Amino acid sequence: xxxxxxxxxxxxxxxxxxxxxxxxxxxxxxxxxxxxxxxxxxxxxxxxxxxxxxxxxxxxxxxxxxxxxxxxxxxxxxxxxxxxxxxxxxxxxxxxxxxxxxxxxxxxxxxxxxxxxxxxxxxxxxxxxxxxxxxxxxxxxxxxxxxxxxxxxxxxxxxxxxxxxxxxxxxxxxxxxxxxxxxxxxxxxxxxxxxxxxxxxxxxxxxxxxxxxxxxxxxxxxxxxxxxxxxxxxxxxxxxxxxxxxxxxxxxxxxxxxxx
Numbered sequence: 001x002x003x004x005x006x007x008x009x010x011x012x013x014x015x016x017x018x019x020x021x022x023x024x025x026x027x028x029x030x031x032x033x034x035x036x037x038x039x040x041x042x043x044x045x046x047x048x049x050x051x052x053x054x055x056x057x058x059x060x061x062x063x064x065x066x067x068x069x070x071x072x073x074x075x076x077x078x079x080x081x082x083x084x085x086x087x088x089x090x091x092x093x094x095x096x097x098x099x100x101x102x103x104x105x106x107x108x109x110x111x112x113x114x115x116x117x118x119x120x121x122x123x124x125x126x127x128x129x130x131x132x133x134x135x136x137x138x139x140x141x142x143x144x145x146x147x148x149x150x151x152x153x154x155x156x157x158x159x160x161x162x163x164x165x166x167x168x169x170x171x172x173x174x175x176x177x178x179x180x181x182x183x184x185x186x187x188x189x190x191x192x193x194x195x196x197x198x199x200x201x202x203x204x205x206x207x208x209x210x211x212x213x214x215x216x217x218x219x220x221x222x223x224x225x226x227x228x229x230x231x232x233x234x235x236x237x238x239x240x241x242x243x244x245x246x247x248x249x250x251x252x253x254x255x256x257x258x259x260x
Contacts, residue, residue, distance in 0.1 A: 028226035030244045030252050033233075038258045040132060040251040041066040043085060047249040050092070052083045054116050057124045067258055069129050070167075070251055073118050073151070074136035075143055080104035081118040081150070087136070100138045122158065130163040130260055131155075132251070134189065137170035144173050152181055165260045171214045178215025185260040187218035187243065190225070199228040204235045211240060218243050218253070 031037075044056025045063055052071055060069045072085045076099055089095040093112040107115060125131060133151055137144050148166065155161040166177050167187030174186045188211050195207045211219045217239075223246040225232070236242060241259075245251040 027222070027224040027246060028229070030223045030226060030246060030250075033226065033229055033244075033254070035252075035254040036256045038067045038253040038255055039065060040068040040070050040253065042070050042245055042249050042251045044069065044071060045249055050113060052085055052116070053113065054120060054124060057116075057121055061125060061128045067129065068132055068251075068253075069125055070132040070134065071121055072134045072136050073147065074099060074138060075147065076104045076107055077101055078103040079143075081147070082107065083116050083118060083121045085136070087138070118154075122154070126158075127160055127163075130165070130258055131160065132165045132167055132187070135166060135168040135170070135173045137168060137173055141172060144168075144170065145176050148173065148177055148180075152184065163260060165218070167218070167220060171210075174214040174216050182215075185217045186215065187220045188214055188216040189220045191222045192224055193221065195232065196225040196227040199231050201231065201235065204228070204231050208235060208237050208240065212237055217241065217259075220245060220251070222246065 041060035041063070043051035044053065045059035045066070046052070046056050048059055049056035057069065057071070060066050071083050073081050073083055074087070076082055082099065082104070084099060086092065087098060087100065089097045089099070089110065095110060095112070097110055099107065102110065135144060135147055135151075151164070151166065152161065155164045161184070165185040165187055166173070167189055168174055169189045171188060174188050177184055177186050193207065195204050208219075218241050220243040223244050226244060232242065242254045243251055244254070
C-alpha cells in the first residue's frame with residue numbers, strides 16, 4: 001500500500017512539473033502588447049553572461065538597451081548578503097546545497113562559479129542606473145526585515161535610495177517596506193497565477209485587491225500571464241503599474257518613464 005501511494009505521489013509530481021513546463025513553454029511574447037516600455041536588465045545582462053554575476057552587471061551598466069538593473073539578494077548562514085536568485089545551487093551549479101545552510105566561506109569553497117556579494121554588485125552599478133533589488137525571503141520574517149533595513153540604509157548612504165525599487169514574491173516584505181519606508185517604490189512578484197488560465201472579472205479584481213492591500217506600486221508578472229493581458233490591463237487599478245518578466249535578460253515595465 002505504501003509503495004502504491006509513493007508511486008502515485010511521484011506520478012502526480014511528474015504531471016505537475018510537466019504541466020508547469022508546458023505552460024512556461026507557451027508563454028506569449030511580452031512585446032506583442034505593443035505598450036510603451038522601460039526595459040530592465042533581469043539579473044544583469046543574463047543572456048550574454050551567466051545571471052547575477054559580476055560580468056552580467058558590468059555589461060548591463062554599459063548596455064544602452066537597459067534603463068535599470070535588477071538583481072536578487074539573500075543571506076548565507078552567517079548573514080553575508082550574496083547576489084543569487086535560487087535558494088539552492090542545483091539549477092546553475094548542479095549541487096543540492098542550500099545557500100541559507102552554508103557560511104560564506106563554505107559557499108566560496110562549493111560554488112562552481114563566483115557568486116558575488118551585495119557590496120561588489122553595488123560597487124559596479126553605483127549611480128549609473130536605477131536599481132530593482134529583489135529580496136529573496138527565506139521564510140524568516142525578522143531576517144527579511146533586517147535585510148530590507150540594511151538595503152535602505154546602505155543605498156541612502158550611497159546616495160542612490162531615490163533610484164531604488166524593492167521587490168519580492170513575499171507580500172510580507174512588500175507590506176513592511178510600504179509601512180516603514182513609504183517613499184520607496186515596491187513590486188510584488190508572481191510567477192504563474194490563476195488569473196491567466198481562468199480569466200474572469202471577479203478573479204482579476206480580487207487579485208488586484210490583494211496586491212493593493214500590500215501597498216505595492218508594481219505588480220510584476222511572469223510573461224505567461226500575458227495570456228490574459230487584455231483583462232489585466234482593463235482592470236488595472238490606477239494605483240498600480242504592470243511589469244512583465246521572462247526567463248531571459250529583460251524586465252518590461254509598461255510605462256513611458258521609470259518612476260524611481
